C-alpha cells in the first residue's frame with residue numbers, strides 16, 4: 001500500500017486502555033477510579049430519575065419520529081441551554097448576541113469552536129491557544145487537528161496541590177495580545193482545582209488588558225457543587241464584563257447522558273450596535289461548518305434534556321438529582337481525607353476536600369500508581385488522578401489503606 005511508510009501505529013488512548021485492563025482483572029475487590037463517569041454507592045452507572053421520567057414522556061408520544069433535526073439542532077434544547085449557562089436574565093440573550101448550535105456533546109462543541117476559530121480568528125499573527133498545564137488530554141488533539149498552535153499556562157502547583165495562581169497570571173499576562181485562553185468553567189479536569197471568585201476577577205482583568213479571547217469548556221455545571229448558578233459563575237462574570245467569548249457545554253455528566261452525546265456550542269459577541277448582525281454572520285458560518293462535519297446532531301439526548309430544561313417540575317427534580325451526585329462525591333472526599341489522616345498517612349490530605357468535581361489530583365506519582373494497580377488492583381491514570389465517583393462506602397477503607405501502604 002502507498003500508506004505503508006507514512007501511517008505509523010498510533011498509541012492506544014491511555015484512558016480507554018486503562019478501562020480494558022480493569023475489565024480483564026479478575027480480582028473481586030478491584031477498584032475502578034479511571035473513567036470520569038458517575039457511579040452510585042454500588043459502583044454502578046446511575047440513570048438519573050429525572051431522565052427516566054423524561055424518557056417515559058418521550059416514549060408515550062405517538063408523534064415521535066426519527067426525522068433529522070435542523071443543522072443547528074433542536075431549538076427547544078439550544079434556547080434553554082443558553083439560559084442555563086448564561087443565566088435567565090443575561091444581556092447576551094436579551095440583546096440577541098448569542099448563537100447556539102447543538103453539538104456531539106462537549107467534545108463536539110470544543111471541536112466546533114476550535115474549527116471556527118482556526119478559520120476566522122486572526123486577532124494576532126502568531127496566534128495560539130493556551131491550555132492549563134495539565135488539561136483534559138483531548139484538548140491537545142482537538143486543537144492540533146485544526147492546526148491551531150498550542151501553548152500552555154501553569155495551573156497546578158505540585159507543592160500545594162492547589163492552583164499555581166501566580167504562574168497562571170504571569171503567563172497569561174505575557175502571552176501575545178489576542179491569544180485564545182482555554183478555561184475550565186468549573187471542576188477543572190484533571191486536577192479538581194478551580195480559581196476562587198476573587199482569582200477569576202483578576203484573571204478577567206489581565207485578559208481584558210491583553211485583549212485575550214476566552215474559550216470556556218463547561219463539562220460539569222451543577223455536577224461540581226450541586227448548584228447550577230454557582231458552577232456557571234465564572235462564565236456569567238466574563239459575559240458581564242463584556243467579553244466576546246465562546247462556550248462548550250456538555251450534558252454528559254450533569255444529566256448522565258454520556259453516550260447520547262448531548263451538548264451545545266455558544267458564541268457570545270460583545271455588546272455593540274451591530275452585534276445582532278455580527279452574530280448572524282457568525283451563525284451562518286457555524287452552520288456551514290456543522291453541515292460539513294455532522295450534517296445535524298443526534299436527537300434523543302437533546303430531547304430528554306429539552307423536556308427537563310423546559311418544565312419547572314422536572315427541572316426541580318433534576319436539581320435534586322444533581323445534589324445527590326455532587327453530595328455523594330463530596331461525602332467521599334471527606335471520608336477519604338479523614339481516613340488517610342486517621343491512618344497517619346505521610347503528607348497532607350486537605351487537597352482532597354479542597355478540590356471539587358469528578359476528579360482529584362492525589363499527588364501520587366507514576367510509580368505509586370503502578371504499584372497500586374499491581375498490588376492492590378486499584379486503577380487510576382498515571383498522573384495520579386482519581387475519579388471520586390469510583391469510591392463508595394464499600395471500597396473506601398480498602399482504597400485508603402492501599403494508598404497508605406504505597407506512600408510509606
Ligand code: PMP
Nearest residue numbers: 105106107136189217219250252
Ligand atoms: N471537556 C472536559 C474538560 C471534560 O472533562 C469532558 C469530559 N471528559 C469534556 C470536555 C467532554 O466530554 P463529552 O464529549 O463526553 O461531553
